[in-house]
Amino acid sequence: MKLTYYGHSCFAVEIGGKKILFDPFITYNPLAKEVDPGSIEADYIFLSHGHVDHIADCVSIAQRTACKVVANWEIHEWLNKEGVSNTHPMNTGGKWNFDFGMVKCVVAQHSSGLPDGSYGGNPMGFIFTSTEGKFYYSGDTALTLDMQLIPSWAEQDFAVLPIGDNFTMDVADAVRAADFIECSTIVGVHYNTFGFIQVNEEEAKQTFAKAGKKLLLPSIGETIEI
Ligand code: NI
Ligand code: MN
Numbered sequence: 001m002k003l004t005y006y007g008h009s010c011f012a013v014e015i016g017g018k019k020i021l022f023d024p025f026i027t028y029n030p031l032a033k034e035v036d037p038g039s040i041e042a043d044y045i046f047l048s049h050g051h052v053d054h055i056a057d058c059v060s061i062a063q064r065t066a067c068k069v070v071a072n073w074e075i076h077e078w079l080n081k082e083g084v085s086n087t088h089p090m091n092t093g094g095k096w097n098f099d100f101g102m103v104k105c106v107v108a109q110h111s112s113g114l115p116d117g118s119y120g121g122n123p124m125g126f127i128f129t130s131t132e133g134k135f136y137y138s139g140d141t142a143l144t145l146d147m148q149l150i151p152s153w154a155e156q157d158f159a160v161l162p163i164g165d166n167f168t169m170d171v172a173d174a175v176r177a178a179d180f181i182e183c184s185t186i187v188g189v190h191y192n193t194f195g196f197i198q199v200n201e202e203e204a205k206q207t208f209a210k211a212g213k214k215l216l217l218p219s220i221g222e223t224i225e226i
Contacts, residue, residue, distance in 0.1 A: 001133050001157075003226050005218040006040070007032035008053055009140070009189045011160065015100040015130045018043040022137060022160075023054035024061055029193055032220050037061060044098070047071035048139025049112035050078070050120025053193070059084055070103070074121030078114050092124055101130025104153055108141035110168070133157040136181055140190060143173040147180035156183040158226050162190030163204060163215075164197030171204045175211045184213045185226070 002014040008031075009023040021042040026032045037057045042065045047055055055075070062069050062084045069079055069087045076089035090096060095104035104127040112120035125138040127150060136150055136159040150156070161177055162168035168190055169177060178186050186208065191199040201217050208215035218224050 001135070001226055002223055003158075003187065003218070004223040005187075005189075005220060006035050007220040008193045009048070009160075009162065010054075010057075011187070011189065012040070012042070013128070013135070015128070015132050018100040020044045020046060020100065020128075021061065021067070022046050023048055023139075024057035025053045025055070026057050028052075028056050031193055034221055038064070041065060042067040044100075045069045046103075046126055046137070047075055048108065048125065048137065049110060049123035050075050050114040050118075051112065051140070052115040054140070055115070062086070072105075072112070072121040072124055074119055075112075075114065078118050078120070090124075092122055101128060101132075103128055106136075106150065106153075107144065107146040108139040109144045109146075110140040110142070127154050127156075129154050135159060136183070138162065138177065140168045143169050143177050143180075145180070147177050150180070151182040156181055158185040158187060158216075159183045160187045160189055163188040164191035164193075164199055166196040168197075171199065171207050171215075175208055175213065178208075178211070178213050185216065186213060187216045187218070187226070 004012045012021045026037040073089045076087045106125045108123040110123040112123045114120040
């Protein structure tokens with residue numbers, strides 16, 4: 001699979017010719033000035049939760065590309081009010097077969113209020129299962145014992161986990177999360193965007209390496225084969 005990193009927790013994965021975008025936050029990301037949100041194509045957008053650093057560019061990209069936006073029930077209703085009608089509501093514990101494969105929504109331990117103060121439901125992570133591979137995106141979350149269930153649903157080829165601390169897991173907890181989900185290839189996200197979440201990239205990679213795992217930190221705008 002191809003994974004493109006757009007900064008913060010925004011990335012895209014291509015499966016079966018479909019481009020699946022996650023948590024679009026580009027316009028207001030000071031580190032992503034080189035990325036033009038107006039040039040990003042998408043067949044789907046998956047939203048882990050309602051916080052502005054995960055949905056700021058969702059409405060504009062969804063309206064331009066006419067992609068389908070998948071999110072929890074409350075965010076789906078909010079998007080409909082914002083003029084995005086091609087949505088698919090889900091909620092924690094549920095799964096659905098899309099044209100690229102199956103997605104199961106799993107627990108994330110975080111919060112989810114929307115930018116205008118609307119109730120944003122519960123945050124979620126996603127397990128993707130397709131003929132091209134399997135992966136888990138945790139969304140913003142603390143380390144949680146619920147992650148131990150994840151390998152029982154699918155063995156992951158890779159996982160995308162936050163590492164920035166303060167709002168989410170730090171590097172050490174992300175290593176433990178990788179143990180819980182029984183996955184040794186991790187893409188780190190949700191770091192360095194703001195002062196609260198500064199991470200030393202080399203130290204983070206070494207911490208994973210000492211645990212026998214690989215931490216990938218693609219540059220903003222970079223596409224990797226994974
Ligand atoms: Ni958040
Ligand atoms: Mn966040």
